[in-house]
Amino acid sequence: MTDAITTLTAANGETIKFRDRIIASGGMKDVYASPERDYVVAFYRKAPDVHAIERLDMITGPYRERIFEGEAGDYWKQLFCWPTTTVQHGGRIGVVAPFYHDHFFFKHGSFNNDMLKIRGKDKQGKWFASPHHQFKFLDARERGNWLGYLQLCLKLARALRRLHAAGLAHSDLSYKNVLLAPTSGRVCIIDVDGLVVPARFPPEVVGTPDFIAPEVVMSSSLPRDDPRRVLPSISTDSHALAVMIYSLLLLRHPLRGKKIHAKDPVEDERLAMGEKAVFIEHPVDSSNRLSVDGARPTELPWVDPDSLPCTATGPYLKVLFDRAFIDGLHNPAMRPSADEWESALVRTVDLIQPCQNNACEQGWFVFDNATPPRCPFCGTHYTGQLPIINLYSKRGEKYRPDNHRLMVYSNLSLFPWHIDRTITPNERLPAAHRRRVGYFVQHQGRWFLVNEGMPELKNADTDAPCPVGARVELRTNLKLLAGTRPGQRLLLLQMVEGGSD
Structure with missing residues (x-):
């Protein structure tokens, strides 16, 4: 039997159609698909009050226009499933939003002939944030690799940075509100119809366990209008983002260790995630270290911070994890911003x-x-020689380190932002700066940089030019100058010796 199709006129004047069959249900809404499955209509079960309706009007109107009709609007459409308008039908209010892209649905299901029935379901973050879920339940073709997780963490930080720059907070950033496609490094933030605008639209929810900031947990028993009650905001989003990045890269929660705070499980949870929260990798307080006793083989080395500490994520992320879960855990002002996470992830990808x-x-x-x-x-262990490029740029009369390195591997591309400090790889990057300017190749045990788009490249010590189309052999202490314009970099080579074959 064919589903009946309902036709409505939306608040923005568009004609909206949907099939009369629920395709998904969440905590607050029932979701229906358009006939062509290019958008969905999600109706609230409980009628929103006048303030909630005003919030929806702002989210589908001015806030949406500010982000999607401005610079790089098409880029942000990839990272947000943002409501486009509202509708009313049968006494209910709903929002219209784009349908998820195909890469956010499981294609291969779970083990044992899809015993968990996830084939065709959306890829919520929970499936990728623990070794038990990943390696016991998911088809290997769905898991992706560690580079893919770095890329999706980068895009998640970038999306949250844009949200915060607009003065908005998600308020419920969690596994259930982020879709992930690790095999391609894609991410999409969903459920943005409850965005928080400080001093105007307060949060409707306090968040999802595992991602709620300690100060919110500690004050959750107070009345909502109590001035001591802490509600979700940009600073609590920053905590949730740090938890998400840590969990996706290391497949464990940064605060869930072995420490027991109370016999009552509800009170223990309140203390462990709130007042008594302690980083499982705290350098001084070891009371909350994870115990690997009884760990399954698929959970190792992930659940053992001694074998796989957060230093494995590199120096830039390690510093931010310490700030997020030591300095800023109980001091929100100390937490890294989304912009800082984005910058650190860009530099980590280069390592x-x-x-x-x-x-x-x-x-x-x-x-x-x-x-x-x-x-x-x-x-x-890595075998053979490993070239490392240390990036310097000129300040005054001297070239100084930029705290940025590039690890070389065969066919690695060199981009404009590597040779020019003034260029930042983000959504505003013009097409001319997206093209590589060179690449590295290993040939018969020797390493070379092939110049494809650096007309001023030369040896900084000898002034010998390396013209476009030529190649230069890499060796320890080689200094290559990309150019003399402000911001252009000096590339200092060093060669690290790996093990022998």
């Missing part, structure tokens, strides 16, 4: 190395200055 073990499930790892370099996921 990535492919694992030389073809059977390594993660496939990539971050160089951590160890000699010889070693993959923390499978234990394989």
